[in-house]
Amino acid sequence: MAARQLVVDVHTHLYLPRYASILRQRNTVPKIVTRVRDDGCKEERLVILKDEPSGGRPIGASYTERNEKLKFMKKHGIDISIVSTANPWLDFLQPKEAHDLAVKLNDDLEEYCSTSPTVRGTSMKQLYGFGLLPIVPHVGIDSLLETVKQISASSHLKGLIMGTRGIGKGLDDEELDPLWAAISEAGLTVFLHPHYGIPQEAWGEKDNGHVLPLALGFPMETTIATTRLILSGVFDRFPSLRLLLAHSGGALPQLSSRLASCIVHDPIVASRLKHDARFYLGKLYLDAVSYGSEELGFVSDVLARSNRYETGSNNVDQASRSIGSGRMLFGTDHPFFPPLASSEKWKSVVENLDAIENVQGWSEVDKIGVKGGNAISLFNL
Ligand code: 5CU
Numbered sequence: 001m002a003a004r005q006l007v008v009d010v011h012t013h014l015y016l017p018r019y020a021s022i023l024r025q026r027n028t029v030p031k032i033v034t035r036v037r038d039d040g041c042k043e044e045r046l047v048i049l050k051d052e053p054s055g056g057r058p059i060g061a062s063y064t065e066r067n068e069k070l071k072f073m074k075k076h077g078i079d080i081s082i083v084s085t086a087n088p089w090l091d092f093l094q095p096k097e098a099h100d101l102a103v104k105l106n107d108d109l110e111e112y113c114s115t116s117p118t119v120r121g122t123s124m125k126q127l128y129g130f131g132l133l134p135i136v137p138h139v140g141i142d143s144l145l146e147t148v149k150q151i152s153a154s155s156h157l158k159g160l161i162m163g164t165r166g167i168g169k170g171l172d173d174e175e176l177d178p179l180w181a182a183i184s185e186a187g188l189t190v191f192l193h194p195h196y197g198i199p200q201e202a203w204g205e206k207d208n209g210h211v212l213p214l215a216l217g218f219p220m221e222t223t224i225a226t227t228r229l230i231l232s233g234v235f236d237r238f239p240s241l242r243l244l245l246a247h248s249g250g251a252l253p254q255l256s257s258r259l260a261s262c263i264v265h266d267p268i269v270a271s272r273l274k275h276d277a278r279f280y281l282g283k284l285y286l287d288a289v290s291y292g293s294e295e296l297g298f299v300s301d302v303l304a305r306s307n308r309y310e311t312g313s314n315n316v317d318q319a320s321r322s323i324g325s326g327r328m329l330f331g332t333d334h335p336f337f338p339p340l341a342s343s344e345k346w347k348s349v350v351e352n353l354d355a356i357e358n359v360q361g362w363s364e365v366d367k368i369g370v371k372g373g374n375a376i377s378l379f380n381l
Contacts, residue, residue, distance in 0.1 A: 005368050006079040006119065007353075008375035010191070011246060011287045011331025012069070013086035016108045020064050022101070030088050032059060048088055049213065051200060062335035066112055070126065072334055076349045079119050079372065082379060083109070084130035084161035086336070087195035091136060091163060098134035099143045106131040106150055106157065113156035124381050130161040130191050133179075137168035144179050152186035158379040159189035159244070164196070164225035171225050172232035180238045189242040189285070189378060194221035194250075219250030226252055226284070227259060235283055236274045242378070243283075244329070248290040253302040256281050275309060282306025282323075285378060287331040288370050291351045293358035296370075300324030300362070325366040329375045330356060 015023070023032040023046075030048040033056065037043055046063070047056035062068045063086075073081055085105065090098040109129040116127035131151035133144050144167075151157045160183070166173050171192075183190060197217025222245055235241060245252070252259075260277040263269050282303055288296055304324030330352065337348040356362075356370050375381070 006122075006124075006372040006376065007077055008330065008372035008381075009073070009078045009081045009332050009334070010244065010329045010375050011289050012081045012083050012334045013063075013336065014066075014069065014083050014112075015059075015063050015086060016105055016112065017064055018101075018104060018108055019085060026092075030092060048086075048195075049197075049210075052210075062338070066116070066127070069334070070117070072346075073126065076332070076345060076353075078332070078349075080124060080126055080128065080375070080381065082128045082130060082158060082375065083113070084191055084193070085109075085132055087163060087193060089132055089161065089163055089195075090134055091165065091195070093134075093136060095134060095136055095139040095143065098136045098139060099147070102132045102134040102147050103150060106147065106154060110154040110156050125156060127156070128379065128381065129157045130159045130189075131157040133160055133162060135162060135165075135167060137165075139167055141175065141178050145182050148179070148182045148186055148188065152188055158381075159191055159242075161191040161193055164192065164194060164221055170228055172228040172234070174232070177237065180234055180241055184238045184241045187242075189244050191244045191246070192222060192225065193246040194218040194225075197221055198224075219247045221250075222246055223250035223252045223255070226250075230259075230277060230280045231263075231269055231272070233272050233274075235280045239283070241283075242285065244285040244287065244378075246287055246289065246331075248288060248295065248299050248328070249281075249284065249286045253281065253286075253299045256302060278302075278306050279309035280306075282309065282327075285327045285329060285374075288328045288356055289331040289333055289352060291348070291355060293355045293360070296328065296355050297359040297361055300328060300359070300366075303327050322363065322366050322369075325359075325362055325370055326374055328370045329378070330371050 020032060023030055029050065033045050033047060034042055035045060044059050045056035046059035069081060090101055093101065109131060113125055113127040113129045116125045118124060119126055133147045135144060151160055164171060166176055197213040198220050203212045226245060256278050263277050286299060290296055301324060307323050332349045332352060339346050356367055
């Protein structure tokens with residue numbers, strides 16, 4: 001029972017030293033550049049997004065050093081982190097380079113996690129990881145399957161992080177079916193995470209800094225990629241596929257009934273799917289990185305309602321609400337969104353924990369689940 005009350009962060013990133021050193025050698029995005037500040041000191045800056053404002057943002061040890069991750073966890077009362085390489089993963093590499101680097105980074109990550117301290121009073125490690133696949137255009141499926149095998153043989157890697165581009169045609173590409181089969185069979189969880197947002201023209205000409213691509217572009221990318229997966233019938237072909245969506249699934253929960261209605265009115269798509277679109281939402285896992293209790297409550301109700309499409313029951317009562325919250329997992333997005341001023345705790349973390357605490361209608365058990373118990377079960381820690 002004590003283990004159920006641990007806090008587990010499922011959305012927390014890093015750049016392993018091997019990866020950071022590759023970014024330092026690059027002249028094009030993604031890259032790490034060194035510049036001399038006005039005070040004469042040198043600083044490294046990370047440039048990963050297209051049109052990144054003001055030449056990138058400072059990148060410090062929090063991105064690369066394990067000790068910094070552990071210090072951050074301690075400061076915020078986080079017992080376990082399931083760390084993942086931050087975007088853009090291996091997207092900028094050719095297939096052979098991507099494959100070789102994925103294998104090395106997966107070994108590095110296994111080492112990073114397996115040699116981490118244990119959680120006091122348990123045999124669990126403080127760090128587990130999501131591995132990487134060389135999922136880049138024109139990569140052979142064998143290369144992907146080989147890496148799935150490597151990840152599943154690495155006892156501290158509990159899944160893999162993936163962007164939305166697939167091998168060039170997105171994740172609804174049928175050529176990826178053997179990959180979904182292998183991932184499902186291995187019982188690994190796919191952490192689906194955005195990087196590209198939506199086309200820049202949507203943001204207009206005003207200088208809004210990084211706000212629109214991050215607040216809206218990222219979640220819309222996840223929304224679109226997941227919707228395409230649903231429409232392609234992937235969840236009918238691979239019903240045990242476990243997908244964890246970043247940023248609470250973006251706009252998908254809000255749009256799911258509209259999606260269902262559009263499908264019903266489109267016979268070609270409707271005939272392709274075995275279930276109402278809302279059924280598939282109940283098969284997803286969502287991180288709880290949405291910074292507000294109302295949003296978390298809404299999302300868990302939407303997930304709970306999916307149960308109706310499975311059982312035929314019309315109730316959104318406490319039991320089915322727990323089914324909804326049971327698919328949501330605390331995350332921080334560390335080391336992104338550092339505090340603007342040096343403060344004790346990171347606002348982004350405090351807000352996400354407070355949001356969980358204050359959801360109307362979640363029982364104490366539901367909250368303990370979202371903070372850590374759900375992750376312990378999902379990843380069999
Ligand atoms: O602030 C950002 O750019 C990001 C990013 O690139 N990736 C991420 O996971 N969170 C924030």
